[in-house]
Amino acid sequence: MATFLYKLGRLAFRRRIYVVLMWVAVLALSGVGAASAPTAASSFAIPGTEAQKAFDLIDERFPGSSVDGAVARVVFKAPDGEKMTAPENKAAVEKVVKDLPAGSDQIGQVTDPYTANAVSQDGSTAYVAVSYKVTTLELTDDTRTSLEDIGADARKSGLTVEIGGDALQAIPVAGATESIGVAVAAIVLVITFGSLIAAGLPLITALVGVGISVSVITALAGVMDFDSTTSVLAMMIGLAVGIDYALFIVSRYRAELAEGHEPEDAAGRAAGTAGSAVFFAGLTVVIALVGLAVVNIPMLTKMGLAAAGTVVIAVLVALTLVPAVLGFAGKRVLGRKARKRQEREQAVSSHGKPNMGTRWANFVLRRPAAVVLVGVVGLGVAAVPAASLEMGLPDNGSQPTSTTQRKAYDMLSDAFGPGFNGPLVVVVDVKGDDNAKQTVDQVSGAIKDVKDVVAVTPATFNEAGDTAMITAVPKDRPSSVETEDLVHAVRDAGGEVASQSGVKVLVTGATALNTDFSEKMNDALLPYLAVVVGLAFLLLMLIFRSILVPLKAALGFLLSVLAALGAVVAVFQWGWLSDFFGIEQTGPVMSMVPIFMVGTVFGLAMDYEVFLVTRMREAYVHGEQPKQAIVTGFRHGARVVTAAAVIMMAVFAGFAGSSESMIKLIGFSLAVAVFFDAFVVRMAIVPAVLALLGDKAWRLPRWLDRILPNVDVEGDQLRKKLERESQPPGPDNDSDWNRGMARV
Template sequence: MATFLYKLGRLAFRRRIYTALVWVALLALSGIGASAAASAGSSFSIPGTEAQKAFDLIDERFPGSSVDGAVARVVFKAPEGQTMASPENRATVEEVVKALPAGSDQIGQVVDPYKANAISQDGSTAYVAVSYKVTTLELTDDTRTSLEDIGADARKSGLTVEIGGDALQAIPAAGVTEVIGVAIAAVVLVITFGSLIAAGLPLVTALIGVGISVSVIASLAGAMDFDSTTSVLAMMIGLAVGIDYALFIVSRYRSELADGHEPEEAAGRAAGTAGSAVFFAGLTVVIALVGLAVVNIPMLTKMGLAAAGTVVVAVLVALTLVPAVLGFAGKRVLGKKARKKLERERVASTPGKPNMGTRWARFVLRRPAVVVLVGVVGLGVAAVPAASLEMGLPDNGSQPTSTTQRKAYDILSDSFGPGFNGPLVVVVDLKGADNGEATVGQVSDAVKGVKDVVAVTPATYNEAGDTAMITAVPKDRPSSVDTENLVHSVRDAGGEVASDAGVKVLVTGATALNTDFSQKMNDALLPYLAVVVGLAFLLLMLIFRSVLVPLKAALGFLLSVVAALGAVVAVFQWGWLSDFFGIEQTGPVMSMVPIFMVGTVFGLAMDYEVFLVTRMREAYVHGEQPREAVETGFRHGARVVTAAAVIMMAVFAGFAGSGESMIKLIGFSLAVAVFFDAFVVRMAIVPAVLALLGDKAWWLPRWLDRLLPNVDVEGDQLRKTLERNTHGSGRGPDSDTDWNKPMARV
């Protein structure tokens, strides 16, 4: 592997113009494809669940119902002392109903509140229910604008008019905080390298890779039915790994230049050594993201595949475009200040003047047992809130209070009860029933008898009369644990009638779908962990030729991810520091976040494991003692790994400032997880454990050593080959201070 990547790096360096043109052409073509592509889809399904089966039955038996279409509720609130029954207020509502043409290209049905009893008991509130034939992201801008204009015109009457539902749901977009995150990454790169050229190179190449990936996702959005957040999540992960992977290649290139190699040789060696680590680190991330398919939820699978594709592009960019751009930069990646800094580092690397990484490693090695104990206990304390984790899916109640969706949600909650925003739909399949009407009545009575059901509407039948729908309104808000329990109670009540009458009774609706989704996430977490950790364990055995190092890496990951979940629960569920993070509504954690976080963080955690420990492995196979190897690994890798972790945290924290609740939660969880994993696990617990294990850390049974192929991530075979075949002919000037020789021609 190292030899192949060495040749690839040198080829990209020599053919830098062609390599750069290929990537620029890919960026242009993907951009053209994105601009010409159809809009993204937003269908959401959970195969095999009761809620999904009920949705499918409604779609089959009630043609034209558009169960997955967008919905809107135009909510009217009368001024103090008035009611919606007054002629003036009624006229305003009727004008809104007329302005929404039912049966048009996009609007399916519009329900007049005065004909459907959609008025609160005190008469102060009414709402017009609008169902659309298309999904939220398929709504045209004209349709959205028309809906907003209708609401604005209605407000002129003096009524409070807000629009709920998902029809006005905005597509997540990059904002100021994301830009700040990238800016912080740029500052960290400048500090790390001391050169604007070296700092700008990882940013430019990462942005090119992300641009291609996001454009391809946009091009495929219509055909693949990608969710609206897919491209944002891909951008988040792509930026983080893209910058970090380029950072490691550039850092190794500078190190090879400092050792006296000519630029082309330095680029090849950087690609062969750091590039090997990048390849396998990226592979662990891809395994973790592709592994999301085992959950068997199409939306999550697509998100994982899209993000994995972004990581693949980031790896390819790091292995080809980065060496090509280094060909244009040559030795200019080492500015005057950077050269002086490297000179100081070479001096500091002597036993008398250790650098910061060496000093930290020595501190850990002096008291490894204490470091392990403090690290494990600290992460354990942070993980305590995770025991109270509650999961659900967000509704308009989690929107910022300034939005019209949240205002409409609050008005409906106050006027009709908290559960009105999340009704349960009970579907009765009457095929084969002798007396369908009586059976539906029994189901309705059973549902009414369930505690915390505050209202049950009369049954609605399809044209064939073989299917009925009953709506039940819970007492509590949709995202509450009590409502989740109520879903199971209603199913139990309906199931008893169904078994006696020989019919099917299914419970669905957004609230029931969220409940099933959360349950499926819980059920899938352990199998997912087993698949992903198992595959990654085998991969790490290939890389490190060890059994205990991969085991230690996996256990460290579990510590960091549980601690991160604890932080998520404390902030987003319990409300600790919620004002600081701009969280207006606390409650259950979004169901998909824990498993998505587990997959992503596992991949990123293995990144740091590979980048840091390969340096230790490299020193160990070259004859150093275990403790010396740990110190050497930190002397060469701690500073760069620290910079990489800070960059990732900055990028993820930037997305944590998003106005979209899901993006905010994922950004926060990933930033915290990277902090715990990089600085507590990889930088403290890992070297301490390696010190305690000694030579045993690198033990591998002989029979297994013979079976496993040698991937040579540390570049040992490459180095031997170069020394044997070239006898140093690839080296540049022997003098470490000979920086002023003419740069290789570009």
């Protein structure tokens, strides 16, 4: 591997003009494809769950119902002392009912609150339900604007008017905080390299890779059914790994130049050594992201595939475009001050001052057991809140209190009860039942008898009369544990009638879908971890030729991810420091975030494991003692790994400022996880454990060593090859002469 990448790096360096033009062409073509791509219409499905089966049945038996279509609720509240049934207030509402269909041809149905029993018992509040023929992403700007304008006109009547539902859901866009994260990354690069040219290279190449990735995702959104958050997540991960991967290769290139190698050879050596680490580090991230397909939720699978594709592009950019751009920069990436500093760091003698990485490694080696104990206990304390993790899907109740969606949600909750915003839809399939109406009445009666069901609407039959829908309103808010328990209770009640009559009774709705989704996430976590960690364990065995090093890496990951989950629960669920992080509404953690975080953090954790520990193994295989190899690895890699971790944290933290709750949550969780994993696990616990293990850390059974292929990540075979080629021909080193003498 190292030899191949060495040749690839030199080729890209020599043919730099063609390589750069090729990537520019790819960027331009992907941009054209994104610009000409139609608007994507994403859908959310959870195959195999009861809620999804019910949705599919409704879609089949109630044609034109637009189950996946956008919805809106225009909520009206009368001034104090007035009723919504007053003639002037009723006239204002009926005007909205009349104007809404005329405002857009995307509207499917508008219900009049005075004929649909949508007025509160005290008469203070009423709402107009609007269903659309298309999904939220397919709604045109004119449709959204018309809805907002109609609501604004209704306010002129003196009524309080707010609009709920998902029709006004905003598509997440990049904001100022993301730019701040990139700016922080730029500052860290300048400090690390002491050269604007060297600092700019990782940023430029990473932006090229992200531009291509996001453009390709946008272009394929209609075909692959990507949702609006997929490109934002791809941008987040692409920026982080793209900058880091380029950083490692540029750093190694500078080190090779400082050792006296010519630029082309230095680029090849950097690609062969650091590039090998980049390749396998990227492969672990790809495995973790593609492994999300194990969960069998299309939306999560697509997010994982898109993010994995972004990582693949980042690796390709690092292995080809970075050496090509280095060809243009030459030795200018190694400024005078940076060269002097690097020489001091590379040559540590009795007359030289050890760098920070060396001093830290020596500190850990003096107290390895204490470092392990403090690190594990500290992460364990941080992980305590994770035991209280509650998962759910966001609704308008999680929106900021300043939004019209949240105001409408609160108005409906106050007027109709907390559970009104999360009704359960019971679908009864009575096809083939001669007493269909009687059976449906039995189901309705059984649901009414369930505790904490405050209202049950009359059943609605389809035209064929073989399917009925019943709506049950819970007592508590949709995201509460009580409502989750109620979903199971309603299913049990309907199941008893179904078992007696032979019909199908299915419970669905947003709340039931949320419950099924959370349970599916919980059930999939262990199989997902088994698959991903198992594959990555085998990959790390190939890299480090060891069993204990991969085992230590996996256990360290579990510590860091549990600690990160604890931080997420403390901030987003418990509300600790919520004002500082700009979180207006706390509540259950979004169901897909923990498993997505686990996959992503595992891949990123293995990045730092590969980058740091390969330097240690490189020193060990060259004859250094285990503890000295740890010091050597830190002397060469600690500064760059620290910079890479800070950059990744800055990028993720930038996305934590997004207005989109899912992006904010993922950005925060990844930033915290990188902090725990890079600085506590990889920089402290890992060297301490390696020091305690000694030679045992690098041992591999002989039978296993013979089976596993040697991928030469540390570049040992490459170095020997280059040393042989650099020697002049002669009787002692000329291979042809030696082979000839052997034959004689």
